Amino acid sequence: MKIEYLVTSLEGGGGTFSLPGILRTIEKAGGHVHLSACEPRDGLGGVRLRDEGFAFTLLANRKSNKLVYLREFIRQVRRAQPDVIWTSLSIASLIGQITGRLCGVPVVSWLNNANTKPYTKLFSRLTDLWIADSPSVQNYLRETLGVPPQRILVWPLYCATTPHVLSHYWNGTGCLHLGSLGRLNEQKNYAALIRAVARFLENAPQRRGALRVSLAGDGPLRDSLQNLIDDLGLSDCITLVGHQNDPDAFLLTLDAYVQPSLYEGMCLAAHEAMAMGLPVIATPVGELAHSVIRDKTGFVIDQPVESSLTAILDDLFANPARLEQYGRAGREYVRAKFSVENFNAAGFAVLERIRALLPHS
Structure with missing residues (x-):
């Protein structure tokens, strides 16, 4: 054929x-x-x-x-x-x-x-x-x-073929490193994530040195997102790290993966993160609505996104053990299903x- x-x-x-x-x-x-x-x-x-x-x-x-x-x-x-x-x-x-x-x-x-x-x-x-x-x-x-x-x-x-597995989980000490991998466009809704981090640090200024966010990828909104980061005074906390030739290597530097998208289909990057054992924080769109199960395999971002993300960040610092719990459960789910x-x-x-x-x- x-x-x-x-x-x-x-x-x-x-x-x-x-x-x-x-x-x-x-x-x-x-x-x-x-x-x-x-x-x-x-x-x-x-x-x-x-x-x-x-x-x-x-x-x-x-x-x-x-x-x-x-x-x-x-x-x-x-x-x-x-x-x-x-x-x-x-x-x-x-x-x-x-x-x-x-x-x-x-x-x-x-x-x-x-x-x-x-x-x-x-x-x-x-x-x-x-x-x-x-x-x-x-x-x-x-x-x-x-x-x-x-x-x-x-x-x-998505097909779970990655040989990589997260070797350790953040336990509440040191810096919590969040990240995402995708096109810098409207669909990925990274502006809401940036504003949520600003709100979280405004409410908990003592966490400023304990939270880092890396957004990997390029796209049409790169300049506007960078301007938003600068305007909110977050350049020491949020970094646009550009295209990654080795996405798995980037994912392995993270403690949790964030996907605040407005819509998705499969969402390969989030599922690859789950296959490695990374805990995922995501809106319930596309296949993520089935893979990221509240209180089991990940953290579900509700509407409005900024308020929900701020609450999730509060929860992560209060209950860091959930990262390992959700990360391991998500890995088992994704590797079996995909x-x-x-x-x-x-x-x-x-x-x-x-x-x-x-x-x-």
């Missing part, structure tokens, strides 16, 4: 970084993939792909008009004559859907979070099979986009359904 796999960009982030595992599973199931990206953006995902031994084609060397991507992809599909077009992220899905209709090729599309572009709903019927990266996204496809259940399968993007065996089984089920779409099936 020949697959033309199209992604929107080679930008660094969870979606692109999960590609090697997805492509290997497809290959194990007998698929032959040619990977393309509409544009490079920061190109960090492309570096990861090359390091993992995967080649790819760029439809354009820089951000271009969607018509440019469409023209190039139609040419590519007509030349390659694939059995299936498989897309990931909004722009790639739009290009793939139109190309599939024009060239008579079935289309399979990922959906990775419960927040889509208007055209995703408009063109949703042009995708023959939707792949949700989590049950929450499956519900969104069915209830919000109106996709029939028989045209949806779930393949959780094992290699479960990841491959879900992928094989998707490939079997795709084969059923083909005319010769």
Whole structure:
């Protein structure tokens, strides 16, 4: 089965970084993939792909008009004559859907979070099979986009393969180091985290030297977040540490992981943190609503986010033993649910359904 796999960009982030595992599973199931990206953006995902031994084609060397991507992809599909077009992220899905209709090729599309572009709903019927990266996204496809259940399968993007395990837990002495890993954009809601830290230190100024927060990643809000940190006088406490070439190494420096997102799908970074045994503090969005269980596997951020985070910080300093309790329970939960065996089984089920779409099936 020949697959033309199209992604929107080679930008660094969870979606692109999960590609090697997805492509290997497809290959194990007998698929032959040619990977393309509409544009490079920061190109960090492309570096990861090359390091993992995967080649790819760029439809354009820089951000271009969607018509440019469409023209190039139609040419590519007509030349390659694939059995299936498989897309990931909004722009790639739009290009793939139109190309599939024009060239008579079935289309399979990922959906990775419960927040889509208007055209995703408009063109949703042009995708023959939707792949949700989590049950929450499956519900969104069915209830919000109106996709029939028989045209949806779930393949959780996360696979717990990290060999790393947190070797110690903060016990209330020394500095508590919190952190997060992700794009500096509106979705991740880091401004609320910054304001919550400011409120906490205003109420407990004696903790100022005992709390440190590191936010790893880059994105369009970097300057505004740095300005907020400076305006609130938190430059000695909160640091934007930039892109991390080794995310696991960064996570191992933390005592707890924070994810105050407005919406998510799978949320790979938070699950990777849990797989290491890091206690996670998160809003109940996407798959985190199921993985981070209040008083069992993590700390749930309620609304309003700033007040809830401030209360959680108070609780951490009053009851540091909960970090180890939740961290160990979260590790057991994630490693069992998102094992290699479960990841491959879900992928094989998707490939079997795709084969059923083909005319010769």
